[in-house]
Amino acid sequence: MQRVTIGLKAGLFALVSLCATNTALAAPTKVKVFVASMFEIGANTGDRAGEFQYWYERYWQKSAPHEVRGALKPVYCNDDGVCGSVLGMGKVNSSSSIQAILLDPDYDFSEAYFVLTGVAGTPPSRGTIGDVSWGTWLVDYDLGHRWAPEEGKPGEPVFIPRKGYESYRLFQLNPVLVNWAVKLSAGVNLKDSEAAQKYRQRYPDARANAAPSVQTGTHMTGDTFFHGPGLSKEAQYIAKLYGADDYVITEMEAAAITLVIKRQFGTDRIMSLRGAVNFDQGNPNETTQQHLDPAPGQTAGGFAETVENIELVGARVVDHIVADWPQWQKGVPALPAK
Template sequence: MRLMLWTCCVVLLLLELSAGHADARAVRGWNRGSTQGQLPHTVTAEYMRNTYPLSRTGLSSDLTQGSFSGILLKSRSVIESIFAVRPKVVVVSMFGLEADAWLDQFTPSLYARNITVPGLSPVFPQVHCTAKADVCQITTGEGEINAAATMTAFFISDKFDLRETYFFIAGVGGISPERGTLGSAVFARYAVQVAQQYALDRNDAPPEWNYTYWNYNTKEPDQYPLATYGTEVFKLNTALVERVYNVSKTEAEHKLNDSAEAQAYRSRFPNAPANEKPKVILGDVTTSDLYFTGVTLSSQFDHVVTTLTNGSATYTTTAQEDNATLEALVRAQRAGKADYSRAIVLRTGSDFERAPPGLSEYDAFEFAQGGFGPASANIYIAGLPVVQDILRNWDAIYHRGIAPPPSGFYGDIWQTLSYPPGQAPPL
């Protein structure tokens, strides 16, 4: 590989010399309209022209200045960019046990290539990939800041080309007994950042208020915010979500893991779907660094989801990272580094976020509900068919992408993807 790299550097140098120190127009025209002499990984001259034009590397100025070492270093940088890893799917985990669901089971091994990327979590400094690097796995660390920092470092790394990559966020989360049950696999259409609000302690709030959180620039709970930070709501590509949901439901629902402990705890709830076996369902996810529990906060944030999406989203699962990851992805798309329409979010129910009859909210939180084991297992059971579908149908469907619906809200709450890079959306 090193010999190939330096050989390509020399080729680039000769091309630059033959161009008479010009702006690499000869290289930009090389091989146009021909299939002969293509670079590995189908990286053609057209690809080079669009992505890595030599005029951006400063090779000509180095030649003029006679800096041969500078030429070689910058040529090597260009070649390393061309040979960047180009995964078809990246599984995004948040902590070690979620990552292990894939690292311990996926075949071929995700430990074939372990790529250290500067800026990733100090606890999880590597991206793990198969030998072909068609599937990779990254662990962000828990919480919004860790997720945003890790994914931003990933997107700007020159070790990866992620413009055609599908990002499969797959982890455990709390689940509402009104919408699902322990072990259920939930594919999200919306992610809602529910704690981005004002708050008062119950003892300090007006006595007539049902809830103690209220949106920015409003006067009481359940009013739509008159000021937003841009990360409160994300809508995913629902055409993609529907496809992967149907694939998972068909191929995985009958295989979902369960436990006797989870079954016993479910039986404490009098109504479906809480007391039913786990299923693959559609539902939406909340993001909050606050690890909330109990019927009061859960009901409150259910209302926030309804308010922020005008009733379009269905509060189902709770998590701590997804809006942060999706915001990084929106910015990466605007920077030409990734494609937001290729994001998928799966959360599996590890615990109920409120108590069944007969238990206090605190006792329910501390209770061994039995859901974490099945939820961890079901990340892989429900997620594997999605990865396999992407790989199996790459040429026919996924390579070109699945277009989001042509109308309606899409992306972040500011809809910044509707505006060209460098243009701020009207707020």
């Protein structure tokens, strides 16, 4: 009888131990920083780099892909809690992917910071090829009413916002976090190219002719690839109409992704990081159609350098947050006194 009792106790102990082990194995990954790119050109490494490749090569070459139901591409995580994925281009594509990832029980995003990153366009009066920009505001280019210019008074705007979208057409990103990002990325040696330098000379604007630098301003989200001075002016008008900073970046995803994150975790830990690979309009000697469909050899240079610049700038912030996690875990710390 004693042997039976001892055997029973041993079996129960083994069962409890197994359950504890399975529970430990099932614990979700605590995400410290999530890097969201929108597209990759080919493989994650070893070929022409798109938006994800430099991030992947820095953080996840030794990480196994994790398939998430409903997401476009796998999620990768390293042992430091830095995770990332390619979400897809456009509002619907990217927001559906981030929703699936945030709801995956294998991850805990409750304390995560988000870097929404990719390439973009810029008005030549506000930026240049190779610039890297931290978004201060995210504005949805749509969610309103538009009409043909000939149907209104000459020179007047052809857009008015639609009522009912006030809470998700405009997001101010955490100013303290933006200032941290600017501070940490100051002094990064940004890449440039001879092709980009030559292309800039087609534009008379001082900013368009400048060397690449780290900037801040409003990122305008729209599925439409709007081009030309008229629509660029309209984007600036919308930014000012909403009380945001100057429009400096045109992109396709950030406002939509931010809305998804906001509904679960708020916006205090979101960063929008974009690199300018094109101008949002042609130079004075070409039409908008010529700018959209350039002749062979007439495209803007600097794409390869810009995607590298994005990672060089963003990694400064990611690495700092992870290295000083006790200070960042519960929220964005105050900036140190100057």
